[in-house]
Structure formats: C-alpha cells, structure tokens
Amino acid sequence: MAEISYLRLLAEFRKRDNFAAVFRAALEDVAAKVDFSRVKSCLAFGTNSGEREMEFARRLLANLRSFTGVEPDPESASALRASFQKGLLPGVETLVVETSIQSWNGVGDHVDAVLLFNVLGHVDAKDREDLFQQLMRRYLSCGDLVVVCTDVCSVPSADVLLMERLGVQHVDYDKLEEEILDAGFRVVFKQDFEVRRDLSDPSDGVVKFVKMCAD
Numbered sequence: 001m002a003e004i005s006y007l008r009l010l011a012e013f014r015k016r017d018n019f020a021a022v023f024r025a026a027l028e029d030v031a032a033k034v035d036f037s038r039v040k041s042c043l044a045f046g047t048n049s050g051e052r053e054m055e056f057a058r059r060l061l062a063n064l065r066s067f068t069g070v071e072p073d074p075e076s077a078s079a080l081r082a083s084f085q086k087g088l089l090p091g092v093e094t095l096v097v098e099t100s101i102q103s104w105n106g107v108g109d110h111v112d113a114v115l116l117f118n119v120l121g122h123v124d125a126k127d128r129e130d131l132f133q134q135l136m137r138r139y140l141s142c143g144d145l146v147v148v149c150t151d152v153c154s155v156p157s158a159d160v161l162l163m164e165r166l167g168v169q170h171v172d173y174d175k176l177e178e179e180i181l182d183a184g185f186r187v188v189f190k191q192d193f194e195v196r197r198d199l200s201d202p203s204d205g206v207v208k209f210v211k212m213c214a215d
Contacts, residue, residue: 012205017197039112046119049079066093072100117149132183166214
C-alpha cells in the first residue's frame with residue numbers, strides 16, 4: 001500500500017478554500033499597523049511546507065537575516081528545505097528542524113519574532129503552556145513579537161461542525177489569547193478575516209485528509 005502523504009493531502013484540502021488570497025490581503029493591513037523593522041531573526045513552528053511563513057517574511061520582515069522552521073512531517077520539512085535552496089528567502093540564513101513542538105529542544109540564540117500559523121490548535125494545553133513559558137523566559141525579550149494565526153471556532157461553520165462530529169476538538173482563538181496573556185505577553189494587534197471553504201462533492205484526497213485529522 002502506498003504511504004499516505006500528509007503534504008499532498010493538505011495541498012488538496014487547501015484547494016477547497018480561499019485562505020491564501022485572504023491571508024495575502026490581510027498582510028497589507030498588518031503592514032500598515034505593525035512595525036516589524038527590528039526583526040532580524042525569526043522562528044516558525046508547524047510550518048508544513050512554509051508557503052505562508054515565507055510569504056509573511058517576504059512582505060513584512062524586510063530586515064530578516066535568519067529564519068528557522070520547525071516541522072514534524074518529514075515530507076513537509078523536505079519541501080521547506082527545497083524552497084530555501086531555491087532562494088525563496090533571498091539573503092536569509094535558513095534552517096529546518098524536523099521535530100514537533102513537544103520535542104523541540106530550543107535554538108542557540110535569541111530570536112526577534114515567532115510565527116505560529118495554524119498550529120496551536122493541534123497542541124494540547126500543557127504543551128502550549130510550556131512553549132509560551134519557554135519563549136518568554138529564554139528566547140524573546142521586551143519588544144519581540146509572537147504572530148498567531150488560528151481558527152475562530154466560536155463562529156459556527158460547516159467545517160468546524162464537521163470536525164466536531166468526527167471528534168476533532170478545536171481550540172478557539174479566545175482561549176489561546178487567554179493563555180498567551182497568562183504567560184506574560186500582551187496583544188499588540190489582532191484582525192479577523194473570513195475564509196470560505198467548500199467541501200461539497202469531496203475528492204478522495206479531501207476525504208482522506210479529514211479522516212487523517214480525525215484519527
């Protein structure tokens with residue numbers, strides 16, 4: 001039996017929504033309201049193949065000099081390395097660490113920004129608390145930034161209801177914000193954006209991806 005590719009199934013699932021376009025438009029609003037000029041080093045967790053993280057960096061992190069991606073899926077980590085080798089972050093020293101948030105052993109140096117895009121909802125509360133404390137105590141200082149992108153599950157949607165019916169528990173942004181504040185961070189800016197996803201007439205790949213999430 002052929003090995004199931006998380007990377008391929010995720011890509012097929014993402015074809016059903018307009019997240020990429022909405023995310024790209026949101027970056028323009030963020031650029032107008034948040035100053036990222038001091039960010040020279042960046043750490044990103046749960047990058048998958050890194051498209052959104054690299055897009056964020058290219059648009060907002062003009063002075064970036066080093067970027068570390070942490071990703072547990074081997075195929076996704078390889079895709080991220082390949083993107084770096086193609087020069088998709090020109091002039092930036094890059095590193096990919098193939099591990100999970102739970103197993104991450106840290107980085108050698110302080111970082112100026114941490115990206116957490118669509119990953120915190122897949123990490124249990126105790127591990128999130130440990131991560132926030134580790135970032136606060138060891139890797140970030142006053143003025144450094146944590147950028148979170150996650151679902152707002154309190155707003156009813158067919159997608160959220162489907163996952164809940166399958167036993168997949170989502171963590172709403174409000175809960176994550178509470179945990180972040182408890183860890184000692186403060187909210188500088190936040191913005192809602194609406195993503196539309198059509199799961200009607202699902203392909204075999206979409207069904208396999210949903211099943212993978214529910215297992």
